[in-house]
Amino acid sequence: MGTLIVLIVFALFLTAILTGGYNKTFLERVKNSKVWDWLTTVDHKKIGILYFLSGFFFFLVGGIEALFMRLQLVVPHNDLFVGDTFNELLTMHGTTMIFMAAMPMIFGLMNAVVPLQIGARDVAFPFVNALGFWLFFAGGLLMNLSWIFGGAPDAGWTSYTSLALNNYSPGPGVDFYVLGLQIAGIGTLIGGLNFMATIINLRAPGMTFLRMPMFTWTSFVTSTIILFAFPPLTVALLLLMFDRLFGSHFFDYTMGGSAVIWEHLFWIFGHPEVYIVILPAFGVMSEVISTFSRKRLFGYTSMVFATVLIAFLSFMVWVHHMFTVGLGPVSNSIFAVATMAIAVPTGIKVFNWLFTMWGGEIRFTTAMLFAIGFIPTFVMGGMTGVMLAAPPADFQYQDSYFVVAHFHYVLVGGTVMGLFAGAYYWWPKMFGKMLNETIGKIHFWTFLIGFHLTFFPQHFLGLFGMPRRVFTYQPGMGLDSLNLISTIGVVGMAIGTIAFLYNIYWSFKKAAPAPADPWDGRTLEWAISSPPPVYNFAQLPLVRGYDAWWMEKQAGNKSLPPAEPLGSIHMPSSSFIPILMALGFFIAGFGFIFRGDFVGAIIGLVLVIVCLFLRSFDRDHGYHIEPDEIEETNKGVQA
Amino acid sequence: MATHTEASRSPHMPNHLETATFEGRNKVLGFWLFLGAETVLFACLFGTYLALRHQTMGGPSGHELFDLKLVGLATAFLLTSSLTSVLAILAMNQLKKKVMMFWLAVTVLLGLAFLILEINEFIHYVHEGHTFTSSAFGSSFYALVGTHGAHVTFGIIWISTLMLQAAGRGITEEMAPKLFVASLYWHFIDVVWVFIFTLVYLLGKVG
Numbered sequence: 001m002g003t004l005i006v007l008i009v010f011a012l013f014l015t016a017i018l019t020g021g022y023n024k025t026f027l028e029r030v031k032n033s034k035v036w037d038w039l040t041t042v043d044h045k046k047i048g049i050l051y052f053l054s055g056f057f058f059f060l061v062g063g064i065e066a067l068f069m070r071l072q073l074v075v076p077h078n079d080l081f082v083g084d085t086f087n088e089l090l091t092m093h094g095t096t097m098i099f100m101a102a103m104p105m106i107f108g109l110m111n112a113v114v115p116l117q118i119g120a121r122d123v124a125f126p127f128v129n130a131l132g133f134w135l136f137f138a139g140g141l142l143m144n145l146s147w148i149f150g151g152a153p154d155a156g157w158t159s160y161t162s163l164a165l166n167n168y169s170p171g172p173g174v175d176f177y178v179l180g181l182q183i184a185g186i187g188t189l190i191g192g193l194n195f196m197a198t199i200i201n202l203r204a205p206g207m208t209f210l211r212m213p214m215f216t217w218t219s220f221v222t223s224t225i226i227l228f229a230f231p232p233l234t235v236a237l238l239l240l241m242f243d244r245l246f247g248s249h250f251f252d253y254t255m256g257g258s259a260v261i262w263e264h265l266f267w268i269f270g271h272p273e274v275y276i277v278i279l280p281a282f283g284v285m286s287e288v289i290s291t292f293s294r295k296r297l298f299g300y301t302s303m304v305f306a307t308v309l310i311a312f313l314s315f316m317v318w319v320h321h322m323f324t325v326g327l328g329p330v331s332n333s334i335f336a337v338a339t340m341a342i343a344v345p346t347g348i349k350v351f352n353w354l355f356t357m358w359g360g361e362i363r364f365t366t367a368m369l370f371a372i373g374f375i376p377t378f379v380m381g382g383m384t385g386v387m388l389a390a391p392p393a394d395f396q397y398q399d400s401y402f403v404v405a406h407f408h409y410v411l412v413g414g415t416v417m418g419l420f421a422g423a424y425y426w427w428p429k430m431f432g433k434m435l436n437e438t439i440g441k442i443h444f445w446t447f448l449i450g451f452h453l454t455f456f457p458q459h460f461l462g463l464f465g466m467p468r469r470v471f472t473y474q475p476g477m478g479l480d481s482l483n484l485i486s487t488i489g490v491v492g493m494a495i496g497t498i499a500f501l502y503n504i505y506w507s508f509k510k511a512a513p514a515p516a517d518p519w520d521g522r523t524l525e526w527a528i529s530s531p532p533p534v535y536n537f538a539q540l541p542l543v544r545g546y547d548a549w550w551m552e553k554q555a556g557n558k559s560l561p562p563a564e565p566l567g568s569i570h571m572p573s574s575s576f577i578p579i580l581m582a583l584g585f586f587i588a589g590f591g592f593i594f595r596g597d598f599v600g601a602i603i604g605l606v607l608v609i610v611c612l613f614l615r616s617f618d619r620d621h622g623y624h625i626e627p628d629e630i631e632e633t634n635k636g637v638q639a
Numbered sequence: 640m641a642t643h644t645e646a647s648r649s650p651h652m653p654n655h656l657e658t659a660t661f662e663g664r665n666k667v668l669g670f671w672l673f674l675g676a677e678t679v680l681f682a683c684l685f686g687t688y689l690a691l692r693h694q695t696m697g698g699p700s701g702h703e704l705f706d707l708k709l710v711g712l713a714t715a716f717l718l719t720s721s722l723t724s725v726l727a728i729l730a731m732n733q734l735k736k737k738v739m740m741f742w743l744a745v746t747v748l749l750g751l752a753f754l755i756l757e758i759n760e761f762i763h764y765v766h767e768g769h770t771f772t773s774s775a776f777g778s779s780f781y782a783l784v785g786t787h788g789a790h791v792t793f794g795i796i797w798i799s800t801l802m803l804q805a806a807g808r809g810i811t812e813e814m815a816p817k818l819f820v821a822s823l824y825w826h827f828i829d830v831v832w833v834f835i836f837t838l839v840y841l842l843g844k845v846g
Contacts, residue, residue, distance in 0.1 A: 243778075
């Protein structure tokens with residue numbers, strides 16, 4: 001409690017210093033400050049930037065944790081990070097990368113791009129959008145504060161019971177995992193719901209479902225998976241919280257519980273989760289490859305079909321994570337076949353990308369390099385996935401480095417490369433500045449080579465018998481040189497990431513303002529200025545076909561045809577309630593973790609309920625931007 | 640029905656007030672999606688309960704505990720409240736504020752009656768030795784039925800709040816979607832209860 005008070009006082013001092021001391025106009029100055037503007041924003045473009053940059057921050061944190069693990073494993077019998085510390089590192093690395101890095105960065109791109117691609121002025125629920133971001137941020141912060149407050153979770157990112165129960169994981173570590181993920185998960189769920197509603201209801205006139213850009217399609221399908229996959233995680237975490245904090249017995253064998261229920265609930269969520277993070281990357285690749293090949297995406301409808309089919313199958317395969325549990329040959333076989341079936345729609349996608357490039361006028365920009373590097377890397381990850389899908393073989397691969405190699409090939413080779421491609425592609429649209437192409441190419445090559453150097457040897461480490469999640473190994477077992485190579489590879493990935501960091505710095509400090517359409521793009525977002533005005537489109541555009549902006553350019557038009565006359569535009573007001581509500585959840589989370597009489601938890605939840613009432617009775621309907629203002633700020637902006 | 644209502648509404652008011660505005664249409668769609676997520680949430684709790692319902696660890700079983708008469712009465716209260724919430728929404732679309740408020744009040748009271756019966760039932764169970772921490776059966780029972788009860792509690796507070804707002808503001812295009820989604824939520828809670836009644840109480844009685 002003392003630490004908290006010190007932190008609050010420190011924050012107040014900082015606010016006072018940054019806004020120029022405390023006096024009568026203090027509150028006014030705070031309200032007019034840029035910081036307040038960002039904290040209370042409901043604009044999807046700003047929320048996109050917040051998501052992307054905080055996701056990237058957690059990506060760096062997770063990356064440092066990975067670096068520490070590889071340093072520990074560089075030689076046999078190393079004693080840099082052993083035992084519990086290593087377990088904490090591997091748990092936090094996995095959890096941070098999936099929930100705090102990959103998903104927020106995806107949401108960042110979705111926020112920045114999807115409303116523009118469908119010709120909308122904002123998302124369906126701007127308030128919920130802001131709330132989703134702040135809940136993710138509160139959850140991520142809560143979990144990472146575990147390093148300071150009593151130790152990080154150490155039961156793995158899957159947090160299997162009975163290991164994660166009080167008996168085997170004493171201390172607050174797993175509580176931080178449970179509460180942090182619960183809060184972040186609620187944020188993700190409402191974020192996904194928001195994007196579904198946005199894409200269904202807010203498409204511009206003429207933007208039929210089968211004219212939607214591929215990134216919008218994958219975002220839509222990902223949102224659907226989020227909506228149906230996150231509730232099982234919510235329940236799993238709730239039950240684990242009950243078991244740990246309130247003495248229930250869901251997972252405790254001695255009182256009739258069953259640890260397998262945790263595995264089911266976790267993987268019913270967990271397998272769709274991997275498609276949640278890969279499908280938007282597929283979408284990015286489709287946009288990038290089509291744009292930089294100057295060709296219409298090959299097999300667009302089959303691409304849509306494949307995406308939907310993958311989403312459907314993603315709910316049918318969770319038991320392939322549990323082949324060795326002993327559920328019997330029949331269920332293992334059914335789930336094995338379902339798993340292998342996913343290779344078919346994924347294969348359709350890979351061939352479509354190749355055929356899009358075939359005969360295209362290819363430009364090797366950084367974004368395109370990431371997309372091209374992605375294809376073979378991801379296919380390798382997919383191949384090992386099919387290998388793992390065969391139950392008899394899986395009994396050999398289970399819990400070995402082979403599995404680690406597999407999922408890093410799909411998650412880094414797929415999702416992370418997709419996110420980097422998306423970052424280079426949409427950076428000008430998000431920030432109004434270009435990223436440097438030369439630094440970008442250094443980033444790409446060091447990262448790609450470093451990645452393969454790190455993870456290719458891990459296939460063999462696994463086949464040679466090295467189990468995952470161990471902090472050391474014996475010398476002379478044939479594991480020494482492969483582990484050394486693997487750690488050397490990390491240097492390449494680290495240099496690549498530092499190059500990207502420098503590139504961000506470069507773009508803010510030295511880059512010239514970006515043009516509206518730097519890549520000769522095909523979709524609606526390139527028809528408006530970079531960055532777009534607050535209201536995005538002065539007049540909602542009329543969409544006349546797939547690749548709408550490209551069609552208009554081919555027809556010789558300099559702008560999109562408007563679907564409505566110039567009129568006043570309704571905008572939502574900023575609100576401090578989302579961040580206040582997230583603060584309530586954050587305090588409640590801490591309250592639960594500190595146990596005792598749960599005073600903090602009650603205070604936090606009361607704050608949440610007060611915020612709900614504030615929101616319900618709030619009658620602020622936003623404001624209007626009038627046509628003459630639009631004309632003024634709209635110099636040269638079309639449609 | 641349609642001709643009957645035409646007389647009472649102004650010419651500018653559409654038939655379905657809840658989807659009259661852009662925000663209203665978003666809200667109704669968003670809420671349907673949310674109910675989809677809620678369905679999965681309850682499905683997981685049902686699955687957990689069905690897997691653990693025989694693990695009584697020597698404590699009383701469902702067969703010994705459940706009193707179908709009392710639970711049947713609670714069911715009747717809750718199902719009737721679903722009907723009254725429909726009547727409230729019908730009155731809302733006819734712009735009859737007083738009728739709407741009356742039916743909303745009846746809905747809330749029936750919800751409260753259900754909740755009192757449920758709390759009584761839980762107190763009785765605890766005296767019988769069937770608690771949240773007594774066995775895996777106890778844990779999963781209270782997690783499932785308790786989550787439903789928490790939803791009922793939330794619904795009662797929600798609808799009461801909306802009544803307070805509607806009393807001051809009247810039936811407007813802004814209030815209508817709020818009231819409509821609250822009634823959707825109330826129906827959803829009812830449907831979940833139908834499953835609880837079947838899969839917890841009836842199934843518990845037959846073994």
